[in-house]
Amino acid sequence: MTPVLRLFSKPWIWSWLAALTVWFLTIMVTLGASTLGLSQAALTFAAFSVIVGLGQMFVITLGPGNIDLSVPATMTLAGTVALKLMNVENGMILPGLLIAIVLGLAVGLGNYALIKALRIPPIIATLSMSFIVQSAAIWTNRGLRIKPPGMLAEFTTSNTLGVPNVAIVALLISLFAWFLLEKTIYGRWISAIGQSMPAARMAGIPVDGTRFVTYLFCAVLASLAGYLLACFSGGAALNMGSEYLLMSIAVVVIGGTAVAGGDSNVPGIWGASLFMFLVVSMLNTYGVGAGIRLIMTGLIIISVIMLAGGRRAGMR
C-alpha cells in the first residue's frame, strides 16, 4: 500500500478532509484575509467539542448501546457550581476546578449505578440522570450568571503563540486520551469490551470496573468542559450545555469511531470538531438560512459515514 492509500484507509481522514474543504471554502470568501481569525476561532470552539467528544468517545467505545446523554447537564452543573464557589476570586480557582471534577465523578457514579444496579439501558439511565442533574443546577444558583475569576477568564480567552489556550488544554487532554487508549492496559480493556463483552469477561478483564471508570471519565471531561466554557464565555448559564448533546455524539461518529464499539480514534475527534464549527461558519458566511444549514449538516454527516464505509457486523 502506498502511503497515500494508507492514509485514506484511516477512519479519521474523512473528517479532516471535510474540515479542510469547508475551511478553504470559507476563507475564499475573503480571499484568505480571514485565515488567521477563522482558524483561531475554529480552534477555540472546537476545543470544547473535543473535550466532551473525547469522553463520549470512550463511552461509545464500550460497545453498542453505550452512550452518555447526561453530558450537557453535567457541563451546566459543573460550570454553575464552580463559578458560584469561586465567586470571582482568583484564589479560589483550584477549589473551583476541584469541585467541578468532584461533581463529574458524582454524576458518573450515578450513571453507572443506574446502569449496573437497576439494569437500565445507558441511553435512558443517563437521560434520567441528566434531568436530575439539570434540576440540581437550577436549584444551586437559579440561573444567576456569576463571572469567572479574572485570571481564569483571561487565561481561557487569550492565546499563546497565536494558539488559543483552550485549544492547548484540549490538545493536552487529547494527548492524554490517546496515550490512555494506545499505551495503557485500560485502553486495551475498553477496546476489548467494546468488541465483545463476553469475550472480554472470559479474558479476565474486570469489565464492570472498566466500564465504571469510563463513565466516570466521560462525566469528568464533561464537567471540565463545563468549567472551561463557563470561564471562557464569562459566566455559566443553565442552558450552556444543551448544544453539546448532539455535538458530542456527532463529533465521535463523524470522526470515524465505530458506533458498534471497540474502535476509537482521537485525531478524528479533532477533525470532526473543527468541521462542525467550520460548517456553521461557512454557511453563516454564505448567508445560508437556518433551514438549509441544518439540511446540509445532516447530508454531510450521512455522506461522511457512507464514504467511511459501513462496518462489518456494524450493529446499529
Add this chain to the structure above:
Amino acid sequence: MTFRLSSDALRLAIPALSLTLLLAAVFWLQPRAMSYVGLNLLFNLAVPIALATIAQMLVMAVNDLDLSMGTFVSFVACVTATFLRDAPLTGILILAGAIAIYAGLGVVIHLRNLPSIVVTLGMSFVWGGLAVLLLPAPGGQAPDWVRWLMTVKPPLAPMAIVASIAIAAVAHLLVMRSSLGVLIRGIGGNQRSVERAGWSIVAARAGAYGLAGLFAVLAGIALVGLTTSADANIALRYTLLSIAGVILGGGEFIGGRVSPVGAVIGALTLTLAGSFLSFLRISPDWQIGAQGAILIVVLALRLMLNRLEKREKRR
C-alpha cells in the same frame, strides 16, 4: 404448577401493572380525573406519542434505532398544518414521499451495512432543516377533518382511550399477527434463518422502515389535530420519549422482542407520569429532576418484575 404464563404475557403484565399503579395514584391525588373529560385530558396527548412509539418499535424490531423520530414527527406536523390543509394533494404526495424515504433508509442501512444511529442522526438534521424551511415561525392550521378526528366525543369512552385502544389493536394485528409482522420480528430474532427460508431481507427491512414512517406520519397528523397548529420544534422530545416508551412497554433494543400493546401502554405511562408529577406540586426547581426520578422508578419496577419472571421460569 401446570399454569404457566408465557413470556409474552409477562412482558405485558409488567407495563400494565405500572400503568395501573400510576393511574391509581393519579386518581387518588386528583379524583376529578376519574371522569370522561378527565380521562381525555389525561391521555389525549398520549395518542401521538403512542403512534411515534409504535414507529420506533418497528425500527427497534429489526435491531435498529431511529434518532430522527422527533424531528420527523415535527416535519410531518409542519406539512400537515400547511400543505395538507391548503393543498391536500401536494400534502399527501409529500407525506408519501417521506414514507418512501424512510423505506429507502432501511434499504441503504441494510445494503451498505451502516449503523442506523448515525444515519438517523444525520436525517434528524435534514428533517429539522426541512421543517424550519416550511415553517420559519410557528403557525399553520390543522385541517378540519384532523381537528374533528382528534376532538370527536365518542360515547362511553373518551377519544383518547378509544384511539389508544385502536392503535394498540391495529399495531398488534400488524406486528404480532400478520405475516409481515412475523417476518420483521424474525429479522430481529435471527436474520440468517429468515434469509435461509428464502425471504428478501432488504424488502422486509424496507417494509419495517416504511411502516415506521407511516406510523410517524400518523403521529404528526394526530399531534397537529390536538395542537391545532405546528412549529418546527414541536415534537423534538418524541425521539427519546418513543425509545423510553418501547422500553417501558417491555421491548428490548435487540432480538426482535417487542410488544405493540406494551408500547402503547408505555406511551400512556410516560404521559401519565408527567401528570402525576404536576399533581404532586413539586417545587419548580425539582420538577425537571422529578421526571428523571420517575423514569428511574418505573424502570426499576420493570427490573423487579423481570427478576420475578426469571424466578417463575426457573421453577
Add this chain to the structure above:
Amino acid sequence: DTSAKKIALSNNYAGNSWRQAMLTSWGKVTGEAVKAGTVAAADPFTTAENQATEQAAQIQNMILQGYDAIVLNAASPTALNGAVKEACDAGITVVSFDGIVTEPCAWRIAVNFKEMGRSEVEYLSKKLPEGGNLLEIRGLAGVFVDDEISAGIHDGVKQYPQFKVVGSVHGDWAQDVAQKAVAGILPSLPDIVGVVTQGGDGYGAAQAIAATDRKMPTIIMGNREDELKWWKEQKDGKGYETMSVSIAPGVSTLAFWVAQQILDGKEVKKDLVVPFLRIDQDNLETNLANTQAGGVANVEYTQADAIKVIESAK
C-alpha cells in the same frame, strides 16, 4: 372577591437567567398575595424540555386540578391553542404573556417584539447617522419571538437604508452559543458598526469581538446583569455608548394581577401591551444597581400597576 380563587403559572422553560428571574418574581409577588388572602393559591409549574406538547399536557392537568385561572408563558403561539381552548371551555381564565397564544379566548399581555427590533435600528440611526454594516444575532430558529424581532430589525433597516445587515447568525439567546456563532462569522465580515441582538446574546458577541483586533461596534444589549456590567466598564473606560432593551421578567407578576382582576369580574380587554424595559446611557447605573448579580434587570408589578394598564387599554 378572589380569596377563594386558585391561579397557576404554566411556564415552558426554566433554563436561563431571564426565566429564573421571572419565576423568582412570581414567587415573591404571589407569595405575598396568597399570604394577604388576595388569592387562595398561585402555583408555578415548569416543563422539562421547552416543548409545546409537554406544555399542552401541563395545561390539561391544570384543568383537572381545578384552577380558576392559568397564567401562561407559551412555548408556541399557536401549538397550545388546542389546550387553551379546552381550558376556556372549562371556564378557566387564561392569561398569556411574553410567549403569547393566538387562541381568541385567551388574554394576551404582549410585548411588541417587532417594535423592539425596529427601535434597535432606530437607536443606531441616531447614534451613527452615517450608517454602516450591521451584524444580526438571532434567537432560536423556528421560534416566534425570533422571527418577530428579526422582522422588526429588517423593517428598521428598510426605514434607515444607510444600514446594511451583512451577517446573521443564530445565537439561541445564549451567551456561549452567540459567542461561538459570532466568532465563526466574524473573520469573514467587513467592518461592522453595530450588532443588533435579541437579548441574552450581547455579552457573548462582545466577548467574541474582543478576542479579535476589531474596533468594538455598538452592541445592543439585553438587560442581563453581565451585559450591563460590561457596558459600565466600557463606559467608564472608553466612554462606550449603547442601549439595552428587553422585556422585564417581572411581567409574570403583571399577568398574575391581570388574571386576578379578571377573576374579580373586571372588564379587561383581550389585548394588553406592556412596554419593554429599556436602559439608556444615563440610567445605566441606577438599573445596574437594582439588578441582582448574575440576574436580569427587572420590574415587578403591583395590583395598582395592573389596574393602570387595564384602564389605559380601554
Add this chain to the structure above:
Amino acid sequence: MDEVLKAVIAVDGAKVSFGAVRALDGVTLRVMPGECVGLVGHNGAGKSTIVSVINGGLTPHEGSVASDGERLERYGINAARARGVRCVFQELSLCPNLSIVENTRIMHRHLGGFGWRRRAAGIIEKSLDAVFPGHGIDSGRAVGDLSIAERQMVEISMAFSDAGVAPRLVILDEPTSSLDASLARQMLDHVRRFVAAGGSVIFISHILHEILETSDRIVVMKDGRVVAERPADGFDHHGLVEAMGTVAKKETAQRSTRDQSTAPLILSHQTKGLPFTARKGEIIALAGLAGHGQTELLLALHAAQSSNWLPERDPLVTFVAGDRRLNGVFELWSILRNFSIASLGDLTRRGLILANDEETKGADWKRRIEIRTPDMANRILSLSGGNQQKVLFARALATRAPIVLMDDPMRGVDVGTKQEVYAIIREEAAHGRTFIWYSTEMDEVRLCDRVYVFREGRITAELAGDAVNETNIIAASFEGVAA
C-alpha cells in the same frame, strides 16, 4: 446417466472456496428418491458446505446442480424449496423471539393469507406428532422458552412438515446432537418411514452407529472431496473410521493412567448434583450430552474466581472459549493483541504496556504452538479457524493462572492441530496446571484423568481411572445414574 435423470438432486463437480480455503474440491453427489444418504467426514471436510450448495444457499464456483434430470442454471434458496428440499442446519436456526407457529410461518413462505396461524399450527403439530409421538410441545410457545432438545425437535419436525410443497429431500446436519437416545430413536424411525414412502434424506452425523443403521448409502468426505461411497452394509464401524482417515484414533487411544488423587486440592465448587473438585495437575473432563450444563459450570467457576470490578494480579483461572465468535476472538484486533490480552497484567509497568515485552512474548508463543502467520500484527480474522483457536489456547496458557477452563475448545479444529494441542495440555498438566475440559468428543474425554458426567444441568456421575470409558460415560449421560 439414467441415474441423473431420476435423482432428486444431483451435484456435479462442485467446487467452492472461501479465500484460500478449498471447502469443496470437485464433489459429485446424487440423491435418489427413496434413499437415505449418510454423509460423514472430519470437521471441516466440507459437509455443511455441500449442504449449502444443495439447499441453494451457496452457488458453487464450478460444477452444476441438476434436479429430476434437468440442469438448473439459476438455482437458489427459493428454487430449492420449490423442489421440496428442506434442511435442518447444524446450528439452531429458529428465531428465538417467535413462537413455534410463527417460525413455521417463516419457514413456509407460501403459507400466508387469512387464517395462516391455524393452518401453520395444524401443519407443525401434525409433523411433530408424526416424528415425535407424545412430544408434549405446545405450538404457541416461544422458541426461546424451549429447552435445547425441544428446539431441535421442532426444527426437525419443521423440515418434515408439509405446507403445500411436500418435502422430497430432507437434509439433516447433525440433528441428534442434543437429543437423548429415545428421541433420537424416534427421529431415526421417522427417517426410515419417510424414506420408505419415497422421500430422500441426507443424514450427517458424527455418531457413526446412527449413520450405519439408518442410511442406505454412505458417502465419506475428506478435505473437500468424496473419498468413499458405498452402500451402508459395505461399511462397518471400523471401516468407516478408516475411510475418514482419522489418524487421531491411534494416538489418543493411549490414555495416560496417572493417579492424581494425592495432589493438593486447588478448587472445589458446590453444584446441584455431585460436588465438583479439582486437584493440582489434573485434567478433568466434563462430559455428557451437549448443552446439559457443562458450559454453565465453567462459567460459574470462572465467575466465582474472577473479579468484575478490580484487576487481578494473580488470577486463579483462565478460560479458553469454544464459541470463538461469541466469547473468544476480538475481531478488530491483530493476532498479537488477541494473544496478549489475558496476560497483559504481566506485560505492563504501572498500567503502561511494555510493547517490546509483548512482542517478544508473542513471538515466543508463535513459535511454541506454531501459529501459521507471517506476522503477528496481521488481523486475527486472517487466520484459519484452527489457528485462531491456537491463539486462544496461547492466550490462556500464557497467563500464570494455575487452572485452565476449556469450553469445548476443539470445535472445528482439525486433526493435526488437535494433536498439537493435546500434547501441550499434557505437558502443562505435568508441570502442575489443572485443566477443566468440557468436550463433546469421546476421544478427548478419554484423555482425561477424571470425568464428571452431566445430565440436565447437574453432575450425575464421577468416573476416574479405568472407569473412564465410552460405555460408562454414555450410560451415565443417558440414564442419569452413576455407572
